[in-house]
Amino acid sequence: xxxxxxxxxxxxRKEFGALVAVNDVSIKIRRNTIHSIIGPNGAGKTTFFNxxxxxxxxxxxxxxxxxxxxxxxxxxxxxxxxxxRSFQITNIFPNLTVLENVRLACQSLGKHNFRLFNHYQHxxxxxERAGQVLRQVGLTERALTxxxxxxxxxxRKLELGMIxxxxxxxxxxxxxxxxxxxxxxxxxxxxxxxxxQTSHKTVLLVEHNMGLVMSISDCITVMHQGAVxxxxxxxxxxxxxxxxSAYLGGLGxxxxxxxx
Amino acid sequence: xxxxxxxxxxxxxxxxxxxxxFLIALLDGQSIGAMLAGQSGNSKFYQGxxxxxxxxxxFAISYDLLFGITGLLSFxxxxxFSVGAYTAGIALKSLKLPLPETLVLVVxxxxxxxxxxxxxxxxxxxxxxxxxxxxxxSVFHIVIMSHELNDWAGGDVGLQNxxxxxxxxxxxxxxxxxxxxxxxxxxxxxxxxxxVDSPTGRVCSAxxxxxxxxQMLGFNTFxxxxxxxxxxxxxxxxxxxxxxxxxPIVSPTSASLGYTVxxxxxxxxxxxxxxxxxxxxxxxxxxxxxxxxxxxxxxxxFILGVVYVALVLxxxxxxIGTWRAKKLEWRAAWQARWRAWSAARPRGK
Ligand SMILES: Nc1ncnc2c1ncn2[C@@H]1O[C@H](COP(=O)(O)OP(=O)(O)OP(=O)(O)O)[C@@H](O)[C@H]1O
Ligand SMILES: [Mg+2]
Numbered sequence: 001x002x003x004x005x006x007x008x009x010x011x012x013r014k015e016f017g018a019l020v021a022v023n024d025v026s027i028k029i030r031r032n033t034i035h036s037i038i039g040p041n042g043a044g045k046t047t048f049f050n051x052x053x054x055x056x057x058x059x060x061x062x063x064x065x066x067x068x069x070x071x072x073x074x075x076x077x078x079x080x081x082x083x084x085r086s087f088q089i090t091n092i093f094p095n096l097t098v099l100e101n102v103r104l105a106c107q108s109l110g111k112h113n114f115r116l117f118n119h120y121q122h123x124x125x126x127x128e129r130a131g132q133v134l135r136q137v138g139l140t141e142r143a144l145t146x147x148x149x150x151x152x153x154x155x156r157k158l159e160l161g162m163i164x165x166x167x168x169x170x171x172x173x174x175x176x177x178x179x180x181x182x183x184x185x186x187x188x189x190x191x192x193x194x195x196x197q198t199s200h201k202t203v204l205l206v207e208h209n210m211g212l213v214m215s216i217s218d219c220i221t222v223m224h225q226g227a228v229x230x231x232x233x234x235x236x237x238x239x240x241x242x243x244x245s246a247y248l249g250g251l252g253x254x255x256x257x258x259x260x
Numbered sequence: 261x262x263x264x265x266x267x268x269x270x271x272x273x274x275x276x277x278x279x280x281x282f283l284i285a286l287l288d289g290q291s292i293g294a295m296l297a298g299q300s301g302n303s304k305f306y307q308g309x310x311x312x313x314x315x316x317x318x319f320a321i322s323y324d325l326l327f328g329i330t331g332l333l334s335f336x337x338x339x340x341f342s343v344g345a346y347t348a349g350i351a352l353k354s355l356k357l358p359l360p361e362t363l364v365l366v367v368x369x370x371x372x373x374x375x376x377x378x379x380x381x382x383x384x385x386x387x388x389x390x391x392x393x394x395x396x397x398s399v400f401h402i403v404i405m406s407h408e409l410n411d412w413a414g415g416d417v418g419l420q421n422x423x424x425x426x427x428x429x430x431x432x433x434x435x436x437x438x439x440x441x442x443x444x445x446x447x448x449x450x451x452x453x454x455x456v457d458s459p460t461g462r463v464c465s466a467x468x469x470x471x472x473x474x475q476m477l478g479f480n481t482f483x484x485x486x487x488x489x490x491x492x493x494x495x496x497x498x499x500x501x502x503x504x505x506x507x508p509i510v511s512p513t514s515a516s517l518g519y520t521v522x523x524x525x526x527x528x529x530x531x532x533x534x535x536x537x538x539x540x541x542x543x544x545x546x547x548x549x550x551x552x553x554x555x556x557x558x559x560x561x562f563i564l565g566v567v568y569v570a571l572v573l574x575x576x577x578x579x580i581g582t583w584r585a586k587k588l589e590w591r592a593a594w595q596a597r598w599r600a601w602s603a604a605r606p607r608g609k
Contacts, residue, residue, distance in 0.1 A: 093466050104463065112459050116460050120459045166477075166478065
């Protein structure tokens with residue numbers, strides 16, 4: 001086993017009826033890198049993510065995390081392995097406060113989940129950690145508002161905060177800037193870069209914003225119709241003829257994604 | 261500060277309910293001595309009505325924990341209550357067990373039902389869970405009425421002639437029964453408050469909000485739902501036991517869908533997921549039933565339906581839920597007025 005590889009997919013495949021959404025995809029994600037997956041709408045990026053974290057059961061193939069087969073691991077075990085996953089469609093607890101959203105994320109990996117007779121505030125550590133995370137993602141001021149009342153961009157940040165809270169080794173981010181107003185996108189990008197640099201987390205990123213992808217990634221995988229079209233460093237991808245022709249040949253790239 | 265105020269209201273209600281039998285006796289011109297001796301009169305009558313409310317409240321709050329807090333919709337909740345009632349009745353009557361042993365048995369029955377319901381938890385969600393639990397309750401409903409169990413459960417008439425422990429006989433120790441039922445309701449309420457604020461209870465709320473996210477954060481949601489089911493099952497079974505001790509008869513209809521719907525109505529009236537709404541709702545529900553019955557006789561159930569619809573329309577978050585929302589609005593309005601007033605006031609000397 002290559003010690004540098006943290007997460008690996010082996011001929012991962014998903015069929016929805018006749019549609020092959022993910023077609024035998026094998027990729028390796030190296031430790032402490034930012035690895036991006038790009039591709040046109042419907043290329044299978046989200047489905048691929050769902051296979052990695054067992055949100056969708058694969059038709060065939062395996063997922064290996066740190067040398068261990070995690071293909072059909074129950075959902076709640078994923079976080080315990082140190083993997084945090086955000087979703088393309090914001091996935092938070094809408095009627096709980098922003099602080100409580102993050103505090104629960106801090107509580108999840110602790111040892112006091114079944115203390116029925118203690119008040120949750122008795123466990124100070126969770127709240128302190130939650131406060132730190134809120135500062136990190138810049139939501140301290142909104143701590144006591146219900147999560148659903150946050151503007152969309154802040155909800156994206158909140159979700160990022162929730163997966164950062166337990167200090168995972170690896171982040172899987174599905175279009176973290178999706179639906180964000182153009183002027184707040186750079187904040188998100190800086191946040192991701194900063195997280196990567198300060199705590200050396202491995203980041204697997206699906207993103208449509210080409211500017212972001214090119215500037216931030218160590219490695220890029222291009223998907224098209226469920227399969228891997230190309231893989232390489234940003235400059236290799238930019239120079240790649242197949243990708244260029246796919247890109248220019250109008251395969252439906254959302255070129256520079258801002259509002260959408 | 262908020263905790264203090266919460267408990268202040270609870271304390272005031274408790275004091276009022278403790279004083280209530282005495283107040284009614286005073287208003288009625290009955291001497292306290294006669295009232296304490298359990299002589300009939302308005303005080304004894306209203307004690308009875310309140311005991312029914314306390315039992316309903318215990319039943320409804322256990323439903324609120326499942327549905328309002330954890331988001332588990334059960335249509336078989338009446339079974340939790342009914343099994344508690346039948347277990348208590350059969351233990352006292354046929355097994356001739358003393359009360360403490362009976363109550364231990366009732367608690368076990370509550371846990372056993374929770375475990376039964378939990379078998380299907382990993383497989384079914386939402387409305388399917390509701391229907392499966394309805395199935396469980398219907399089976400119980402039929403079994404308990406069956407001929408084979410006639411000697412134990414009394415068939416479709418119900419379980420009668422349950423021997424009442426001398427100290428808790430509702431006929432001549434009603435005041436004691438009243439205080440026991442009141443104490444149990446308040447204890448359950450306080451325990452539930454603590455439960456929803458415990459780390460476990462917070463996860464239950466998170467499951468109601470978004471179970472998938474809770475799982476992805478690393479919570480094995482099954483165990484949290486199981487915890488809610490067990491707490492709820494024990495509570496409802498104890499409520500049922502109290503019902504068996506208080507009522508002259510335990511009817512099989514206590515396991516029917518209608519009985520579950522009562523719990524649902526009560527928390528809708530009081531405020532879903534508020535806990536205290538179950539208590540307020542139980543009082544509103546039983547008092548409405550009682551007075552409308554008195555006023556309109558036969559047609560009261562129709563009027564009751566109209567009142568429920570009106571309540572749900574005008575108080576969509578229930579009594580407590582609406583009150584909480586309005587309280588914030590009122591406070592904001594007050595603060596705005598205060599600011600306007602202090603701004604208008606001439607500054608300085
Ligand atoms: N549950 C499902 N059932 C059937 N088809 C599905 C399902 N989920 C995804 N698909 C199909 O699989 C294909 C890949 O979808 P996927 O969401 O993975 O693409 P994507 O690359 O994430 O696209 P986008 O950029 O729009 O997010 C699409 O054609 C989609 O319609
Ligand atoms: Mg997608």
